[in-house]
Amino acid sequence: MTVGRRQFLTATAGAAALGVAGTASAQSEPDYGGWFDDVSNYDGTVDKRGQDTVEITVGAEGNNGAYAFGPAAVRVNPGTEVVWKWTGSGGGHNVVSDGDGPLDSGDTVSEAGTTYSHTFENTGTFKYVCEPHKGLGMKGAVVVEEGTPGPKGPPAEPDYGGWFSDVSNFSGDTVDKTGADSVEISVGAEGNNGAYAFDPPAVRVTPGTEVTWTWTGAGGGHNVVSDGDGPLDSGDPVSEEGTTYSHTFEEYGVYKYVCTPHKGLGMKGAVVVGGPLEGGSAGGEAGTDIELSGPDWLLAGSVLTAFFSPLLLAAVMRRRYREQPVVPSDADLERASGPTPVAEAEEAEPAVEVGHDEFDPWGTASLVAAYFVLIALLWVFMYFVEFLGRVSVIG
């Protein structure tokens, strides 16, 4: 009997999972003390332990331009040579330690291909910046640490980060298909107020599994495209029933994808490859829990208060009314006996009678003239400037 690649990977993942307990603490994200708060391309610390040389891009895309280090944070073993390599984008950059530190590449350089390297012998966290673009968020860190990369794989309950908040057919469970040879996801399943859903929206598979998307033919043209950078791209939307698209997932991770035309309707999905790291069974995401942040609470509170404000007002009025001593007032008497008769007003004689010939309409005339001027101006600007002045349909 031969051992298939998928089985082998499963076995490896299982063996790796056994080692989790020992290395779990090393896997946790270091506390950078807010260092990366304004760094747009920071997405966790990339574990590069076990490599002799590690390359970091200077002038990578990020921070609203080519003002980033890519990756912003890396984890390396002591003795690793870290090489910074310039992309040539974003103007002159340099690599200088934040405060006292070993890194100093000197004056800023913009030339593509420039390199600067440093070998980290001691453990610790080394923060650095590009001096001219520090204010834009061009900051990085190298974490020097012993050890080897822990097993990679998404946790039992992946944090989709609100990805499924507008997906109607996502029940909160990641469907566990680990161990299955092939996994099928239907495209154009019922959901999101029409045939605008992937079913199941979230699946967990073993690395090496081929996932096949099958079109139902409903809901118009759909496609399967990774959210941001990713391996999935089925091309232009198609609607034909029975169309399939498949991809074999080799790497651990959470792969989010969308149907481009129906993304706004909630036609989104995710494939979780590997794991779960903790627990034997695949757990569900607490996707149905409503988590409210500070401003959300404020908003929700305000809306509720506004909603109940008439009741509050009524309660206050009632209370005040009760507190008043009950003394029949004139108004109460009037209410009881009906209104007192009102004397009819005498018709006033006009003070001055204006005859037709004496009517002097200069005021009216000038007002009308002003209106004509206004209309003429609007006409000229609207037609000749706004309409004809623009790119027009000429055929």
Add this chain to the structure above:
Amino acid sequence: MQVHNFEKIWLGAALLLIVGFIATIAYGTVGAGVQMVDDSGGEIDSQAVQNGDTGTTFDDPGVVRQNDSHYVVYVVAQQFQFSPGTGDNPIRVPADTRVTFRVTSADVIHGFSIVETNVNTMVIPGQVSEVTARFDESGTYGLVCHEYCGAAHHEMGGSIEVVPKSEYEHNSTEVQN
């Protein structure tokens, strides 16, 4: 009946304004050459557009070069994107050149409006909307669907990149006819 002189004047002026408005539109059509969108685009089977088997350029929409001074852009509108146009697939056309947009829908009624221009048409399934324009200035123009077409109508948009004629390189892999 006596009518005051002033009243006679502004009645006359009002009539003059109406004549002026009509004359303006006549000038726009005859003098400035502004055209209305008509049925010149012809008809098409929207189901075939959806399936991509119309046998026309709509199966692989994009920019088609007629000659150096005339390009035709085939655009398919569908819920909820223009192809090409939406996302990182903008329509690229040269400036100072006749550009004819031939737009059709694969599903429901959409709109095709190029922001800050007078290029503005409905896109009706089964019908090809044809508008021709000339972009004098290069730059990026917004493209929006301005006919309510479904739940994500507000997300349906795109862009048109008008590049200087000298810098425009037509992708030769596209169909030329």
